[in-house]
Amino acid sequence: MRQIVLDTETTGLSWEKGNRIVEVGCIELIERRPTGRQFQRYFNPGREMEPGAQEVTGLSLDFLRDKPRFETVLDELLAFIAGAELIIHNASFDVGFLNYELSLAGAHYGRLEDHASVLDTLAMARERYPGQRNSLDALCKRLGVDNGHRKLHGALLDAELLAEVYLGLTAGQGDLGLAPLGEPETASRLPGAVAIPSAPRRVLRASDTELAAHEARLQKISAKAGKCLWPGPAA
Template structure:
């Protein structure tokens, strides 16, 4: 399954008041693994940033003035997301802005749901953690996702954090430290390879050394928990 974790930054909180998208950031997941493909663009909105939006993003019209207009990059963005499931936090906000931008670019672009489906991680979090704070920062803290470098809101950075949050929520556990060095993109690159032209996936089996390291890691986790987390299996 192909999924795109998507986030936007805007000139203000309401597209109904003429606010525009100033940044889009996307991370591609294939079968729940980051592929390393991403899409990120800044846009010239043709209007000033509202003070609150400028404060949280650090973006200004001076910085954005030489960037392309949204409609100039729209076809490239649609090619990237087409046919995927979009994973968005508080999806109604981003989808509202994206539909507004599509309408400004031309009626022939239709609506976002004609290009991709949408999964709202805020709705998912509210169902899983009722009565709790479910902002992206709160979910990062709850799931052990490091967001210490998030000083300002940025679409690509927030998409990267949301990808980790989504995988943590849907896996039912946080990072157990089993990923290869280099982060999730390295994990995606080393755990699965597609043979060019064959259409077949070649599964890479763990070596004896890797299996031993895995068992040692489980033993350390079990020691902390006071019990073994998975039952012994017959050889």
């Protein structure tokens, strides 16, 4: 399975108020393993950063002014995520902004969901840890992911942390060992796992004494209940 861990940074909290994406960061996973392929771009939003957004990202319009506009990089981004499962924390936020950007670029782009499926790790975390804080920082602490270097929010940095958090949330969801009889078991998809060859299956058959005892038990049940739903060999 090909998955893309994705995060965005924006000029503010609401695309409905005209806020725009200023950074996209993506990490590629194949069969739950990072491939080393990444996608990261800054964008000129054509508007000022809101004070709160500038504070948490450290980005300013002065820094972003010479960066490309989102629509000029859109085809490259869509090619990178095409057909993948997107892993996003609080997906409704990022998907809302991405769909807004797609709509500004042209109706022919459709919606993000036309290009990739979406998995929300915030929903996963809330199901696993109900009633607890499930922010990215809280999950890093809970799952032992080192985020000490995260002084500011950044799309690529947050995608890297989220990749580790996702693997922690889904630890153990590898191969279930359901290979056909006679074929070697495949290795678990978890990093570091090894394949365990299947051993020959032993077939244990009941002895004559055990069969006679079983038949006597069925007859006793039939005599007491009037009918036995599991007839013996003579039936």
